Amino acid sequence: MNSNSDVLVVGSGPAGLFAALVAAQRGKTVRIVTQGAGSLAICGSNIDVLGYAQGQRIDEAPWAAIAQLAPEHPYSLVGEHSIRSALHCISALCAKAGSPLSHADEEKNTLVPSIVGTLKPSWLCPASAQGNSLLAARRVLVAGIEGFKDCHPALVARQLKRYPELKQASFQTVNLIMPPQPRKRTLSPLDVARFVDSPEGLAWLCRSLRPYASTADVLVLPPVCGIEHSGSVMATLGKEVHCPVVEMLSIPPAVGGLRLRAILCRELAALGVNIVENATIVRAETAGKQCLALISKGTGGERRYTAKHIIIATGGILGGGLNMSPTAAQESIFGIELPLPEVIEDRSQEAVFGDHYFTRMGVQVNADLCPVGADGAVLFNNVHFVGRALGGYDYATEKSGLGVAFATGWAAAHKV
Amino acid sequence: MAKIHYNPDACIACNTCVAQCPVAAVNADFPGPRITGPASQRFRIMGNIDEETLHFCANCKNCDISCPHNVPISAFNMIARAEFTKKNPFSLRDWMLSHGALLGRKLGLVPAWLRNVGMLNPLTRRLLDMLGISASAPLPQFAAQTFKQRMRTYPQPASQRKVALFPGCYIDLYDPQTGLDLVWLLNKAGYEVIVPNNFDCCGLPMVANGFMEDARANARSNWAELSSWCAKGIPVLTACPSCNLMFNRDLAEYFPEIATGTAALRDAQEFVLECVERGELALPAPDPQAQPMLYHAPCHLRAQGLGLPGLSLLQAVFGKAVRNADAGCCGISGSYGFKKENYGIAQSIGQPLFETITKSGVALTTSECGTCRVQIMHGTGKPCLHPLSLVRRRLELQH
Numbered sequence: 001m002n003s004n005s006d007v008l009v010v011g012s013g014p015a016g017l018f019a020a021l022v023a024a025q026r027g028k029t030v031r032i033v034t035q036g037a038g039s040l041a042i043c044g045s046n047i048d049v050l051g052y053a054q055g056q057r058i059d060e061a062p063w064a065a066i067a068q069l070a071p072e073h074p075y076s077l078v079g080e081h082s083i084r085s086a087l088h089c090i091s092a093l094c095a096k097a098g099s100p101l102s103h104a105d106e107e108k109n110t111l112v113p114s115i116v117g118t119l120k121p122s123w124l125c126p127a128s129a130q131g132n133s134l135l136a137a138r139r140v141l142v143a144g145i146e147g148f149k150d151c152h153p154a155l156v157a158r159q160l161k162r163y164p165e166l167k168q169a170s171f172q173t174v175n176l177i178m179p180p181q182p183r184k185r186t187l188s189p190l191d192v193a194r195f196v197d198s199p200e201g202l203a204w205l206c207r208s209l210r211p212y213a214s215t216a217d218v219l220v221l222p223p224v225c226g227i228e229h230s231g232s233v234m235a236t237l238g239k240e241v242h243c244p245v246v247e248m249l250s251i252p253p254a255v256g257g258l259r260l261r262a263i264l265c266r267e268l269a270a271l272g273v274n275i276v277e278n279a280t281i282v283r284a285e286t287a288g289k290q291c292l293a294l295i296s297k298g299t300g301g302e303r304r305y306t307a308k309h310i311i312i313a314t315g316g317i318l319g320g321g322l323n324m325s326p327t328a329a330q331e332s333i334f335g336i337e338l339p340l341p342e343v344i345e346d347r348s349q350e351a352v353f354g355d356h357y358f359t360r361m362g363v364q365v366n367a368d369l370c371p372v373g374a375d376g377a378v379l380f381n382n383v384h385f386v387g388r389a390l391g392g393y394d395y396a397t398e399k400s401g402l403g404v405a406f407a408t409g410w411a412a413a414h415k416v
Numbered sequence: 417m418a419k420i421h422y423n424p425d426a427c428i429a430c431n432t433c434v435a436q437c438p439v440a441a442v443n444a445d446f447p448g449p450r451i452t453g454p455a456s457q458r459f460r461i462m463g464n465i466d467e468e469t470l471h472f473c474a475n476c477k478n479c480d481i482s483c484p485h486n487v488p489i490s491a492f493n494m495i496a497r498a499e500f501t502k503k504n505p506f507s508l509r510d511w512m513l514s515h516g517a518l519l520g521r522k523l524g525l526v527p528a529w530l531r532n533v534g535m536l537n538p539l540t541r542r543l544l545d546m547l548g549i550s551a552s553a554p555l556p557q558f559a560a561q562t563f564k565q566r567m568r569t570y571p572q573p574a575s576q577r578k579v580a581l582f583p584g585c586y587i588d589l590y591d592p593q594t595g596l597d598l599v600w601l602l603n604k605a606g607y608e609v610i611v612p613n614n615f616d617c618c619g620l621p622m623v624a625n626g627f628m629e630d631a632r633a634n635a636r637s638n639w640a641e642l643s644s645w646c647a648k649g650i651p652v653l654t655a656c657p658s659c660n661l662m663f664n665r666d667l668a669e670y671f672p673e674i675a676t677g678t679a680a681l682r683d684a685q686e687f688v689l690e691c692v693e694r695g696e697l698a699l700p701a702p703d704p705q706a707q708p709m710l711y712h713a714p715c716h717l718r719a720q721g722l723g724l725p726g727l728s729l730l731q732a733v734f735g736k737a738v739r740n741a742d743a744g745c746c747g748i749s750g751s752y753g754f755k756k757e758n759y760g761i762a763q764s765i766g767q768p769l770f771e772t773i774t775k776s777g778v779a780l781t782t783s784e785c786g787t788c789r790v791q792i793m794h795g796t797g798k799p800c801l802h803p804l805s806l807v808r809r810r811l812e813l814q815h
Contacts, residue, residue, distance in 0.1 A: 001686055001722070002693065035721075036484030041432040183444035184469065190435060191444060252431035269742045274728075278481045279721030298721025299664030300680045318428065319484055 015387025016313030045256025051399025117159025362391030501626025702735025
């Protein structure tokens with residue numbers, strides 16, 4: 001079977017879905033081919049842009065620090081305009097879907113608490129977070145959910161107190177009790193968020209939080225404020241509880257990413273973008289500097305996908321976009337060789353958050369996000385790489401994951 | 417039974433499958449595919465495991481679809497279920513639900529109306545309910561004549577170009593009209609359709625109910641038959657996504673010693689699209705007057721990596737009047753939703769799809785899978801037809 005489209009996107013994580021959406025909005029016919037549901041199913045919905053540079057936390061707006069990044073960093077390649085446009089686009093999309101994102105202040109990163117009581121610098125947050133209301137609070141309530149074993153409010157409070165920003169604040173803690181349900185599974189925020197999506201769940205959350213509105217300036221919760229209806233849940237909380245609510249960042253199965261994924265997928269369906277699921281790309285047909293087709297394997301044989309432009313959003317080592325063995329590292333579709341230090345010890349550093357080679361390893365690209373070889377020459381003119389398949393950045397230590405995914409997705413969609 | 421040891425350590429415990437599992441989303445007793453699949457597999461290898469939640473798995477394959485590392489999660493569950501079934505008392509209910517083809521043959525001499533009276537009257541439904549088949553579940557009705565019987569007298573123009581058809585139990589026993597619609601389209605494209613006698617049930621319901629050895633026996637004869645047609649250069653098609661999944665993906669996971677060589681069953685919708693591409697079948701331009709309809713993508717089709725060719729066909733002849741409901745699993749998963757203990761779970765899973773259909777105001781829905789269609793009609797009261805039937809109608813109207 002042969003299928004043709006203007007744009008073929010491989011991968012359905014944040015970078016792939018967003019690139020497909022922007023290209024479709026620009027009037028292109030788009031097809032997505034994907035193996036797996038992508039990392040949005042396990043990540044949060046806070047969109048970080050740049051939280052750390054050279055190991056220093058960035059409290060101010062990240063733009064100055066972005067201007068200082070190395071030339072091979074994806075942000076340097078796409079430029080500030082693409083980053084801002086991408087953020088504007090995703091904000092507009094979430095607002096249109098009734099789940100607006102906000103940030104504290106045009107000039108500042110927002111500090112978002114995690115379920116282990118750390119503060120992470122982020123940029124766009126679900127509107128419930130109401131910017132830096134946690135830092136402005138004198139009286140903080142940290143609420144856990146009875147049975148959710150990964151979040152201990154007392155630990156969160158003790159850890160948060162170590163930050164100079166919160167030294168003066170007083171903390172209360174509570175474990176909210178969900179109505180009894182038969183349950184053999186350990187409770188996760190996903191379970192609570194799904195319950196809160198229902199009218200009775202929302203009523204329960206409002207009822208549980210209301211008593212604390214008079215004794216706290218901010219209510220800190222795990223990410224439980226709904227998935228499908230998170231926008232209206234947050235609006236109702238605002239009306240009914242009369243106290244700002246801040247959601248903590250949590251671990252998979254996460255809630256925030258599923259909100260973003262639902263919004264992106266709904267918009268893609270409305271734009272008529274077809275998604276071919278559970279298909280592995282097994283090889284590429286190329287001629288000179290053009291990729292003519294990608295071949296996938298599904299039941300009943302191979303399928304050939306042709307397109308004028310191909311956007312590769314296959315992720316890093318965890319997503320399957322990059323393969324690494326003790327002796328070699330390769331991009332997974334085109335087999336682009338990635339340089340690898342010969343001595344294994346040189347590929348990482350002793351310090352956990354050190355400057356590891358393997359975390360920055362990825363495909364090198366030019367300003368059009370087309371892959372380039374070791375000599376800097378373009379390999380394929382109509383292939384654009386986005387998201388974690390790209391080299392030159394370390395999303396975990398920089399806190400730049402969704403920022404790079406959306407910025408490069410937006411930029412690639414404008415090259416097609 | 418040959419031991420297959422897939423490596424559970426390919427699972428990195430990312431939890432994507434847990435977030436995407438339709439059963440886990442509505443049932444808090446199911447620990448989810450990651451736990452019953454790869455995580456439990458490590459304990460199974462050591463022979464030390466309590467399988468009390470394994471029965472919750474619907475074998476819908478959403479875990480396999482969502483996994484970034486190709487871990488055969490549902491296969492872990494099904495192979496474990498076969499071991500569980502062997503060690504536990506025989507379930508007549510599970511046997512009945514998974515041996516429909518055999519039952520159909522045994523009952524074949526009884527006229528369909530009598531079979532339907534026998535199976536669907538309130539007294540029998542009460543008895544079946546006592547056996548564990550929910551009295552509320554929408555059991556399909558036997559057709560007056562099976563598809564295979566209808567085909568014996570169905571007039572076809574002879575042609576040098578031939579295809580063989582694997583009807584699958586649903587079309588053969590309950591829905592021969594869909595099969596005939598496919599034959600009509602293939603004839604129109606210049607193909608003569610052969611319905612081989614030697615194909616039996618694909619075996620997927622047997623696997624889902626723990627009867628792995630029965631499935632193996634069917635797989636052996638089915639694969640030999642399929643291979644003989646493929647060797648002659650005659651493509652073998654099916655309009656049923658689950659049969660296709662069983663032949664082309666599951667067989668290799670469960671019975672690698674059987675699924676050898678290059679034989680493959682083909683998705684009939686994709687084949688018809690290829691007929692259009694080759695110029696063998698002309699489709700009319702999209703009907704601007706077409707009534708709006710919603711398409712439901714069966715999970716077992718989504719699991720195959722071949723996209724949604726049935727939807728592409730519909731879009732070609734109905735244009736924007738047809739939209740993908742894109743509202744998740746319908747809940748039925750073959751025989752799963754007919755079981756008394758699963759009926760409520762199946763209805764809860766299907767709720768978002770039912771609501772999407774009801775709110776859209778469409779009068780017509782469409783999907784390839786037979787039991788998905790039964791479930792959609794049960795959940796919404798709206799008719800649900802196979803895409804091929806709708807394509808045929810459009811082509812007939814044109815003339």
